[in-house]
Amino acid sequence: MRDRDGDRDRTGHVADADVNEEDLKQRIADRMPQCGVTVPKPGRLIATVPRDGLLSLLHLLKTDGFEHLSLISCVDWIDEGELELVYHLWSQEKKVHAMAKTRVDRASPRMLSVILLFRHAQTYERELHEMFGIDFDGNPRQVPLLLDHWQGIPPMRKEFDLRRHARETFGVEERTDD
C-alpha cells in the first residue's frame, strides 16, 4: 500500500523492491522445495513447478498478495513435446509481476482449472482450450469462444501450418517474400 500514501519516489521502482522479491523467492522456496524461482529483473519473478504443484503455488502466491491474474498464456515447445502454461500474476501491494509456469504433455494436454482461485480464468482457459486443445478439468464452459465451427488442429499449435491452410481454404497465392 506504499503508493497510496504518496511516499513513492518518481523514478520507478522503490529502493527496497529487490528485498521484496528476494523475500518472496525465499518464502516460496521454503514452502515448495520442488519449485524453481528466479528473479530476472526488479519487479519480475518466475516460478516453475511440475504440473501437480501448480495449484498450491498459485494458492501460495494469492495469499501472498498476488490477487490479480493478468493473463494465462501458453507456449508450444514443439521440439520438447510439451506445452508450457504461464500464469501471470500481479501484486498491487508489492508491485511485483510473477509468472507461474508449468509444463504439460503435448500429446494429451490436461490441466486442473484454476477458476476456484481466479474467477475470470474461465475465459482464458476457454480460449486456451480452443487455441491449443488443452482440457481444463473443472472448467464448466469449454465451448468455442473466438472461432466459428473450427475443424482440424487447434490453430495456435506450432504444427498448424498457417500458409498452407490459407492456400487450401482461401486460394491465397504464395508470395516470394517470406
Add this chain to the structure above:
Amino acid sequence: MTEPDAPTATAAPRELEMYFGPQHVGMVGNFGIILTVEGDTVVRARANPGYLHRGFEKLMEYRTYIQNFPLVCRLNVMDPDPNEALYAMAVEDLAGLDVPPRAHYIRTVVLELSRVSSHLMWMWGYANLLGFETLGQWAMGDRDYVLDLFEALTGGRVYHTYIWPGGVRRDLPDGFADKAYRVLDHLQSMLPEYDNLFFNHRLFADRTQGLAVLGRDDALAMGVTGTNLRATGAAADTRKDEPYAAYGALDFDVPTMQDGDSYARAVVVRLEIEQSLSLVRQALEGMPGGPAWTKMPNPFKWEVPPGETYVKIESARGEAGFYMVSDGSDKPYRVHFRSPSYPVGILVLERLLQGASLSDVGHIMLSLNIAAPEIDR
C-alpha cells in the same frame, strides 16, 4: 462442438431469445450478445465474441520483428498507440536496446493523445446510445482535431506506426508544440460545455446512477483494470505502479470514484480526459533535447536474443500487456496480448447484464468501455 455456447436451460415460454449485434446500432464494435429477454428485462446474457478474430498471435509468429511492427497497432483500432509502445518495449527489453529520454517524452505525448482520442470516441458512442446525439457529434468533431495532430506528427490519421523499438520513428516536426497547444486549449474550453450538456445533466444521472454496479471486491476478483476498476475506488494505474515512458517524471493524480456504477465509470473517463490534456502539456513543456531514437541493427537481418518478457502499459481501457518469447531467431516464437477488455467484455458483461432492462444493454456495455478488436485479436 458445432453449437457455439448452447443455452444451458430450455427457455421458458415467455422468454425470447434475441441476438444483440453485430448488425445493431447499439453495439460497439463487431461484437454479439445473445440475450434471453422476458418483456423488457434481460434474464440471461451470453457474450458472443470472435467476429473480429484474425489470429494476430499466429500471424506474428510468421513475420519478422520489423514486419510485425505495422501489424501490432492494428490490434485495437480505437487506441492503437499503446500496442505499438508495448511491442517496442517488449523488443527493447529482449534485445537490450536503450531509449533516449526525448523519445520517452514523445511517446508520452503520443500515448496520452491516443487516450484522449479514444475517450472522445467513447463519449460519442455513449452519448449516442443515450440518444444524446448533439454531444456525440461535438465530441467526434473535436476528436478530429486530435487526429490532425497525429497527422502532423506521424502522417497517419488512425494508424501511426510511430513508436518503434529504440525510440520513435522521427523527431517532432517544426511548430508541433504550438499546434498541440492550440488543440489542447480548444479541448480544454470544450470540456465545460460537455459537462453542461451531458455530465451534469439530471436525466443522465437518472439513467445511469445505480445502474450495473460492480463492487470493488468483484472487480478485483474478476481481473478488471483501468477506468472500470478506478470507478470502484481502487487507485490502480500502471502509469503509477510501474512507470514507463516519462510518466515517472510527470505530476498527475489518478482520478477515482467510489460507486462503481455506470455513472461513476463515465465520470472517471471524463476526468481522465482532463488529466491527459494536462499530461500532454507537461510532457511538451518538459521535453528534453537530444536524439529521438537509438540506432538499431539492420532490421532485415535482426535476430533478437532468446528470452521472455512481460511488459505492460495503461491503455485507455486498462492494463494492456505483452508476453513475448524469443528463441533467438528473427521472428518471435510466441506473442500473447493481454487486453484490458478481455475479462470485462465477457464475464463481467454477462453478469452486469443479468436483470438489466433492454434499454440499458447497449450503454451498460459501452460504460464498460469494451473494445471488441482487443477481445478477439
Add this chain to the structure above:
Amino acid sequence: MDRAQIPKILKSPANWGRKYSLWAVYFCTGCGIIEIPPVVTSRWDAERFGVIPMATPRQGNLFLITGYVSLKTLGAIIRTYDQMLNPKYVVGFGSCPVNGGMYWDSYNTIKHLDQYVPVDGWISGCMPRPEAIFIAVTHLWTLIDKGLADGYKRYKDNYDFYCANQRRVLPHLPKFACGTGTETATAPATLRMPT
C-alpha cells in the same frame, strides 16, 4: 439545386433518388469502422450527400464493408446482404476486403470479398481517409448513372457461383443445409469481376 440537373432528374427520377439518398448499412466489420463516425458527424458530415446511417438492413441500400472480414462476420454479412432490398450497392472499404491486405495469410479472414458477395466499388488504403469515402460516393453516383452499379443483378445471375464460394468457407450456415454441394466454383465467363 443545380438548374442543369433538372432534365436529368425528369429523365430518370429513380436514378436521382438512388444517387442522392444512399442509406448506409454497416456494422463494425473491421478497423475501417473507425473512420465512419467522423464521416457521419460534424467534421465531414456525409448527410450533405444524402448518406445517412440506417439501423436496419431492410431500409438501407448502401452496404459498407469496413475492413477485414472474418469467417464469423462473413455469415453476418451474407445474412445482412440477403435482407437488403434491391437495388443495393456494396462498397469494400480498405485493403483487407480487396485481397486480404495485412491478413493475407490469416486462418480466419477471407481474402477476396467479391468471391462471396458482389462488390460495386472499392476504397483501397489502410485506413482510407474520409475524403476517400466521399470520392467513393461520387464514383458510385457515376456508376449508378451509367447503370454499372449492378452488383445485385450479378448476384442473382451468378447465384450458384457465390453460393458455392460461401458454402466452401461456411459449410455450417443454415442457409446451405439443403444445398447439393455440386455447384461449380469457377467464375462464369459472363461474370464481370471488378479488377
Add this chain to the structure above:
Amino acid sequence: MWVVGIIALPLLAIGVSVFFLGVSRKVTARIQRRYGPPLYQPVIDVVKLLAQEEHVSHGMVFDAGMVLALGGSLATVLFIPVGGLHPLSAGGDLLVILYLMLLPPLGLALAAGAAENPNASIGVSRKLILALGYEVPFLLALLAVMTQEGTTSLVAIAEAQQPSVLEWGLVRAPLSALAVALVLPAMLGLRPFDMATAPQEIASGTLVEFGGKYLVLAALQGALHTYIVIALFVDLFLGGGANVLTFLAKMGVVFFGGLLINAVYPRVRIGQALRFCWKWPTLLALLGLVVVMVMGR
C-alpha cells in the same frame, strides 16, 4: 367547396409535414455543428424508396395494418380545422378526432405484429405504454377545455379564441396548456420520449421490418401524426389561426421548440417516461380541470 377542401387538406397536410421533416433535419444538423442535407432531402428519400425494385411484405395483415394506419391519419386530418379550412367540421368534433387518432397506432401494431420481429413487438409495446402515459393528462386537459368552452366542437373552440391573444386557450386555461405542452414531445415521439423507435436500443423499433414503399407509408404516417398533434395543440391553445398562413406559422413555432428539446435531451427509459407523464402533467391537468369547474360555476 367542401369537396375541394377534402382533396386539398390532406395534400396540404402531407406537404407541410414533409417540409417539417426536411426542416427538422436541417435544424438538427445546424445544432450539431454540421451543414446538413438540402431541405428537399425527404423528397429524394421518398422517390428512392418508391423506385426500389423490391418491397418485402409480411402478409395481408401487414399490408392492411399500414393502410389502416395511414387511412386513420388522413381521416383525422380532415376533421382538424386549419385556419378557416374545416371541410368536415359539421360532422365531427373532438370526440371523433380522439377516436380516429386511435386507428394509426392500432394499424402500426397490427403491421409490426405481422412482421414477427422481436424488436418490432418491443417497439409497439413501448409505444402503447407511452400512449397510456400521455393520454391521461391529454384527456384531462381536453376535458377542461371542453368544459370551459361548453362545446365539443373543435371549430367552435378555435373560433372562440379568435378575438385577441387574451382569449387564447394558453391564457384562459394555462394549467391545461402547460400539461399538454409537457407531454407534447411524448405525443410527437421526440426525445426524451423516442424509445419506441430507438435505433440504439431496439434498432428502430416498430419500423425495423419496413422497407421500400412500406417505409414510405410508415414515414408518411409518422409525419402526418406530427402534423395532427401540433395542429390540435395550435387549435386548442394557440388560438387557431385567422387564415391558413398564420396557422402554419404557429405550427412551425411549436415544431421548432420541439426540435430544440429533441436536440439537447437524452432518451429516458419507458418506466421513467411513464412516471413523468403521470406525475406533473397529470397533476397540472387535474388542477386545471378543477379550476375550470370551480370558475365556471
